[in-house]
Amino acid sequence: MAKTGKKRLRAAWLQVHKWIGLTLAVLIIPISLTGSALVWHDALDAKLEPQRYAELGAAALPASDYAAAATRALQPGEALTALRFDKGGGPVVATATRATEAGGRPVRTSLWLDPRDASLIDRASGNSGLVQVMHVLHGSLMVPGWGRTIVGWIGVFMLISCISGLWLWWPLSGSVTSGLKWKRRNTLNANLHYMTGFWILFPLAMLSFTGAWISFPKVFGQFEPRPAPSAAASREAAARARPLVTPASSVDQAITAAEPFATGALTGVTWPTDQKAEWKVSFERKGGPAEVVVADGSLTATKPKPPQPETLARTMRRWHDGTGMGMTWQVVIFLGGIIPALLSITGIIIWWRARGPRQRAKDARRLAV
Known part of the structure; x- marks a missing residue:
């Protein structure tokens, strides 16, 4: 019974994970790629100008x-x-x-x-300028007014996707180390999705959380040691x-x-x-x-x-954009922008290829009725 309940919970998490990725991929990809590039915005701007x-x-x-x-x-x-x-x-x-x-x-x-x-x-x-356009695209999707709020909610959903992704990565049987094997699935896309998703999981969760913090300053401002309601x-x-x-x-x-x-x-x-x-x-x-x-x-x-x-808000922003955090942290953030785009693409491919067998199964059940 416990095993059946675990499978049902896993199936539920799969649906959450899948539909977050499919519905938000078109927004996650530009946000992730621009965030990756903006880690070194000064160097990039110096090359362009x-x-x-x-x-x-x-x-x-x-x-x-x-x-x-x-x-x-x-x-x-x-x-x-x-x-x-x-x-x-x-x-x-x-x-x-x-x-x-x-x-x-x-x-x-x-x-x-x-x-x-x-x-x-x-x-x-x-x-x-290209760098400024990337800043606007990353921070508000170039949508006046509601853009920053939209980006904040994308951060929330990406955090949920990270949590659900960890659950789905966790091996159903065997030790945790078995989840680190490359050939867990029979396709390149699925193996890429599992492995890159696991290794970037915690940095991506951090970027998602800090991105939401930056987007909703009024919500998270109450956690400041000395909140100043009139400061904003x-x-x-x-x-x-x-x-x-x-x-x-x-x-x-x-x-x-x-x-x-x-x-x-x-x-x-x-x-x-x-x-x-x-x-x-x-x-x-x-x-x-x-x-x-x-x-x-x-x-x-x-x-x-x-x-x-x-301030806590400034700390969150430095964690998010890597300012003054050293090269190692900046490389992690850079990968934290590149890999979500890869996860979105591989996830779409996995879903698309699975549609054929599912559709044939549905047709077979329909004809059997």
């Missing part, structure tokens, strides 16, 4: 010169919002935003400037803030006011906005940049806060 990563020399001009050069290259409706400096001698990157008519998030544009003379090297919208709303409001086109103080004055609190090389400056008339001047520091807040107009500088402990 080498002019943005060229080592040209240290920034030799006042920040106001780069700001002026970027402003001249702006299009109507755009306003300069930040400058970022590369200690490795790469281009100075200016960021500009343009408000949308619907009142949504402003459209962002990046401009790369030569650090030696502030000449314009390149310009691109925040939504353009504040970030959302800040994302819609408009930089001041003519602040009371210049960018050079803001940097000069912040320099007494410098902890290293200058890394960036953010313009005051219509929500907060404050300059934010960032300096290099171990454990995260030191941000000095300078009041626009009075030029009163505030000492930077000490490095904040990493």
Whole structure:
């Protein structure tokens, strides 16, 4: 009786596993492949857009010169919002935003400037370029509004698929090591599906879980050690803030006011906005940049806060994308993107080939009635 119940449960898990794979394959494959490529997004972007990563020399001009050069290259409706400096001698990157008519998030544009003379090297919208397209495809399937939620639920179903896959992999008889044999089935596709599915099971479950965590910040935010209910709303409001086109103080004055609190090389400056008339001047520091807040107009500088402990949400994101996790972890994540696509393809082939015998069996039963 127990054996019959076990077989029934296994058959139920098979149906769950099969239909998750079949119905979501068309979505799982692009999400997985783009996630695999984005593990090394900076290196990939450098290959595609080498002019943005060229080592040209240290920034030799006042920040106001780069700001002026970027402003001249702006299009109507755009306003300069930040400058970022590369200690490795790469281009100075200016960021500009343009408000949308619907009142949504402003459209962002990046401009790369030569650090030696502030000449314009390149310009691109925040939504353009292959790497950015892959980010959008991976994070929201390029579906406005509901896309991120859809991706989050795909992560949930992939986690269920991992659990059901482990159950189906587990040998019905014999030791667990018998499940590691290559020729468990009589076809190449089935053996590939069993073996690659087992070896990628735990990394894939982790990627699925962290992907769902990232997609549903309001749901999982309650697990943070120090939850801040208003933090998400504040970030959302800040994302819609408009930089001041003519602040009371210049960018050079803001940097000069912040320099007494410098902890290293200058890394960036953010313009005051219509929500907060404050300059934010960032300096290099171990454990995260030191941000000095300078009041626009009075030029009163505030000492930077000490490095904040990493949040659970940030940890989940690093586990998911491999940032700062080392080459071994990044390779695991890379394979965790490639192999699900392989599992989807082999699973479809296994299902398709099994349809013939099942259909013939159904026809035979029908004729026997």
